[in-house]
Amino acid sequence: xxxxxxxxxxxxxxxxxxxxxxxxxxxxxxxxxxxxxxxxxxxxxxxxxxxxxxxxxxxxxxxxxxxxxxxxxxxxxxxxxxxxxxxxxxxxxxxxxxxxxxxxxxxxxxxxxxxxxxxxxxxxxxxxxxxxxxxxxxxxxxxxxxxxxxxxxxxxxxxxxxxxxxxxxxxxxxxxxxxxxxxxxxxxxxxxxxxxxxxxxxxxxxxxxxxxxxxxxxxxxxxxxxxxxxxxxxxxxxxxxxxxxxxxxxxxxxxxxxxx
Amino acid sequence: xxxxxxxxxxxxxxxxxxxxxxxxxxxxxxxxxxxxxxxxxxxxxxxxxxxxxxxxxxxxxxxxxxxxxxxxxxx
Amino acid sequence: xxxxxxxxxxxxxxxxxxxxxxxxxxxxxxxxxxxxxxxxxxxxxxxxxxxxxxxxxxxxxxxxxxxxxxxxxxxxxxxxxxxxxxxxxxxxxxxxxxxxxxxxxxxxxxxxxxxxxxxxxxxxxxxxxxxxxxxxxxxxxxxxxxxxxxxxxxxxxxxxxxxxxxxxxxxxxxxxxxxxxxxxxxxxxxxxxxxxxxxxxxxxxxxxxxxxxxxxxxxxxxxxxxxxxxxxxxxxxxxxxxxxxxxxxxxxxxxxxxxxxxxxxxxxxxxxxxxxxxxxxxxxxxxxxxxxxxxxxxxxxxxxxxxxxxxxxxxxxxxxxxxxxxxxxxxxxxxxxxxxxxxxxxxxxxxxxxxxxxxxxxxxxxxxxx
Numbered sequence: 001x002x003x004x005x006x007x008x009x010x011x012x013x014x015x016x017x018x019x020x021x022x023x024x025x026x027x028x029x030x031x032x033x034x035x036x037x038x039x040x041x042x043x044x045x046x047x048x049x050x051x052x053x054x055x056x057x058x059x060x061x062x063x064x065x066x067x068x069x070x071x072x073x074x075x076x077x078x079x080x081x082x083x084x085x086x087x088x089x090x091x092x093x094x095x096x097x098x099x100x101x102x103x104x105x106x107x108x109x110x111x112x113x114x115x116x117x118x119x120x121x122x123x124x125x126x127x128x129x130x131x132x133x134x135x136x137x138x139x140x141x142x143x144x145x146x147x148x149x150x151x152x153x154x155x156x157x158x159x160x161x162x163x164x165x166x167x168x169x170x171x172x173x174x175x176x177x178x179x180x181x182x183x184x185x186x187x188x189x190x191x192x193x194x195x196x197x198x199x200x201x202x203x204x205x206x207x208x209x210x211x212x213x214x215x216x217x218x219x220x221x222x223x224x225x226x227x228x229x230x231x232x233x234x235x236x237x238x239x240x241x242x243x244x245x246x247x248x249x250x251x252x253x254x255x256x257x258x259x260x
Numbered sequence: 261x262x263x264x265x266x267x268x269x270x271x272x273x274x275x276x277x278x279x280x281x282x283x284x285x286x287x288x289x290x291x292x293x294x295x296x297x298x299x300x301x302x303x304x305x306x307x308x309x310x311x312x313x314x315x316x317x318x319x320x321x322x323x324x325x326x327x328x329x330x331x332x333x334x335x
Numbered sequence: 336x337x338x339x340x341x342x343x344x345x346x347x348x349x350x351x352x353x354x355x356x357x358x359x360x361x362x363x364x365x366x367x368x369x370x371x372x373x374x375x376x377x378x379x380x381x382x383x384x385x386x387x388x389x390x391x392x393x394x395x396x397x398x399x400x401x402x403x404x405x406x407x408x409x410x411x412x413x414x415x416x417x418x419x420x421x422x423x424x425x426x427x428x429x430x431x432x433x434x435x436x437x438x439x440x441x442x443x444x445x446x447x448x449x450x451x452x453x454x455x456x457x458x459x460x461x462x463x464x465x466x467x468x469x470x471x472x473x474x475x476x477x478x479x480x481x482x483x484x485x486x487x488x489x490x491x492x493x494x495x496x497x498x499x500x501x502x503x504x505x506x507x508x509x510x511x512x513x514x515x516x517x518x519x520x521x522x523x524x525x526x527x528x529x530x531x532x533x534x535x536x537x538x539x540x541x542x543x544x545x546x547x548x549x550x551x552x553x554x555x556x557x558x559x560x561x562x563x564x565x566x567x568x569x570x571x572x573x574x575x576x577x578x579x580x581x582x583x584x585x586x587x588x589x590x591x592x593x594x595x596x597x598x599x600x601x602x603x604x605x606x607x608x609x610x611x612x613x614x615x616x617x618x619x620x621x622x623x624x625x626x627x628x629x630x631x632x633x634x635x636x637x638x639x640x641x642x643x644x645x646x647x648x649x650x651x652x653x654x655x656x657x658x659x660x661x662x663x664x665x666x667x668x669x670x671x672x673x674x675x676x677x678x679x680x681x682x683x684x685x686x687x688x689x690x691x692x693x694x695x696x697x698x699x700x701x702x703x704x705x
Binding site: 050079095112 | 357358360384386388389390392393394396397398399400401402403404406408422423426430531532533534535536539540541542543544545547
C-alpha cells in the first residue's frame with residue numbers, strides 16, 4: 001500500500017471539538033454515536049460550545065453528559081423537556097437542548113413533551129427513535145412496530161391488546177407552538193447528511209428565537225434487534241420508514257426560507 | 261482523476277461495527293484481523309489503495325473514530 | 336415598616352420575591368392557588384421568570400432545571416401535588432442543588448378535601464422521595480412567621496446546597512393577618528461556580544444524580560449525611576412557652592401548636608402547671624429540646640392535625656420515660672382550644688400509665704367525638 005504523507009494533506013474530517021475523545025458505552029454500530037457526532041459537529045460549526053447546556057434523559061443516553069464537552073444536566077425519566085424549560089426560562093441566552101429516546105419521551109414523558117411543544121418552548125429536542133426500550137434490555141415501547149418482537153412482546157406487538165405505535169413528530173407538529181418538526185434517519189450516508197442539516201436548522205430555530213424545534217432520528221438498535229449494525233440499517237429502511245415517514249413534518253416559513 | 265486520500269482510525273474508539281466497511285464506496289476498508297484493540301476489537305483500517313478521501317466512512321462512524329485526509333488540490 | 340394585612344399565600348409569595356426569587360414554577364391546587372396567581376402578576380412585573388407548568392410533576396422538574404442553572408427558585412403546592420413532586424425532590428437531593436418548596440397541607444389521603452391538615456409530616460419530614468437524604472423542613476405558625484421563614488430559607492438552602500421545605504396548612508394559606516414585610520433584596524447578578532451556564536471543556540459542569548459506581552455513590556451519600564450533621568447542629572429551631580415550673584407539656588407544630596398555645600394560656604390562667612414546646616424545624620427535629628422537656632415533666636400531650644406522625648418522633652425521644660398522650664383531628668377538622676384544654680385537664684387530673692400506644696388510647700377516646 002502506498003504511504004501517503006498526511007502532513008501535506010488537508011483534513012476532510014476529524015473528531016469534533018464538542019465531543020470528548022473518550023470511549024462510549026454504546027453498543028458497536030449503535031446510531032446514538034452518529035447522533036452525538038452530528039450534534040457536536042453542528043455546535044462546533046455554529047460556534048456554540050461556550051453557551052450550550054444539554055439535558056440528558058434516561059435510557060441508553062443517560063450518560064450523554066460524559067461524551068459532550070460542555071455543560072450538561074441529568075433529568076428524571078421523561079422530564080427532560082420540563083427541566084430544559086426551567087433552564088431556558090432563566091437563561092434564555094443559552095442554547096438548551098434535550099436528548100431523549102423513544103421510551104423516555106413517548107412513554108413516561110408524553111405529558112412534558114406535549115406541554116413543551118404546545119407552549120412553543122424555545123428549546124430543541126433531539127429524539128432518538130429505535131422502537132424499543134434499549135437500556136433495560138429491549139422491551140416494547142410506544143414506538144414498537146405492529147408485530148415486532150421485543151422482550152416484553154415476545155409474540156410480536158399485538159395491536160388488539162397493545163394498541164398502535166405513537167408517531168411523535170406528527171403529534172407534536174399539530175400544535176401551533178411547534179415551529180420545526182422533522183423526521184430523519186441515521187441508517188445510511190445520504191440520510192445521515194440530511195439528518196445533520198435538520199439538526200442544524202433545528203438549532204437555528206432556537207438561536208433565532210423561533211419556537212419549539214425537534215428532530216426525530218430513526219435509529220438502529222443492533223443488540224436488541226438481534227441484527228448486525230449493517231443489517232439493522234436495512235431493517236430500519238424496510239420496516240421503520242414505512243411507518244415513520246421521513247421528511248419535513250412541520251416547518252414554519254421563517255425557517256424554510258433560511259439560507260444556511 | 262480522484263484525489264488520493266487516507267484515513268486514520270483511532271483504535272481506542274473503534275468498536276469494529278463495520279459500518280464504514282459497508283459504506284466505503286471504494287471498498288478499501290476492512291477490519292484488521294492481525295490487531296486487537298485494548299477494548300478487544302479488530303479495528304477498521306485501510307486495507308488497500310484507492311481511498312479518495314470522500315469522508316463517507318467518517319460520516320457513518322458512530323464513534324467519530326476516523327480522521328480523513330485528502331491530497332490538496334493543485335490547480 | 337408599617338404592618339399591612341396580607342393573605343397567607345400571597346404573603347409567602349411576596350416574601351420570596353423580596354428574598355431575590357428569580358423563578359417560580361407552579362400549578363393550581365387548592366388551598367395555595369393564590370400564591371400561583373400572585374406570582375403570575377408579580378414576577379413578570381419585576382421582569383422575573385414565572386411559568387404555570389402542566390402539572391406539579393413538571394413544575395418540580397422545571398425547578399430542578401433552574402436550580403441547576405444556579406438561580407433562586409421555588410415552587411408551592413398542596414398535599415396531592417407534594418406527592419407528585421417526590422420524584423423531583425429525590426433527584427434534586429441527589430444532584431445537591433438548592434431549592435425551596437412551600438407545602439400548604441390539606442386533608443387526605445388521595446384527593447381528600449381542601450380543608451387544612453398536617454398529614455404530610457411523614458412524607459415531608461422523613462424525606463419523601465427515595466434514597467438517603469434529609470430536607471430542611473420548617474413549620475411556621477403565623478403569617479408573619481411564614482414570611483420570615485420563607486425570606487430566610489433561601490440563604491440557608493444555598494449555604495448547604497440543600498432542599499428547604501416550608502410546611503404550612505390550608506388555614507395559614509387562606510387567612511389574613513397583619514404582617515411586616517422584609518426589605519426587597521436585589522436579584523443576584525452572578526452565578527455560583529457549580530452551576531451550568533455554558534461552560535466548555537475544563538470549565539464545563541455536569542449536574543446529575545447519577546453515581547454509577549457504587550463506591551462513588553456511597554461516598555456521595557456519606558458526604559450528604561455528614562453535612563446533615565452540620566445542619567442538625569446549626570438549623571434546629573423551636574420555641575418554648577410557659578415551661579417554667581411546668582409539670583406537663585403540650586407539643587405541637589404549626590397551627591396545632593398555635594391553637595395549643597391558646598389552651599396552655601387558658602390553663603395557666605386557671606393555675607395549671609402546663610407549658611408548650613413548639614418545634615419550628617421539623618427536620619432537623621429538635622430532639623434535644625424534646626428530651627429536656629421530657630426530663631422536666633411527667634406528661635406530654637402531642638397535638639397534631641393528623642393521626643399521630645410527629646407523635647412517633649416524640650415517643651422516640653422520651654424512650655418510654657415520660658407518659659406520652661396524643662390528641663389529633665383529621666380530615667380537615669381543626670381542634671379548638673377548649674378541646675385541648677379538656678385534654679390537659681384530663682391528664683393533669685391523673686392518668687393511669689398504660690402500655691397501650693398513645694394513638695390507640697386516643698382512638699378509643701375519639702369514639703365519643705367522631
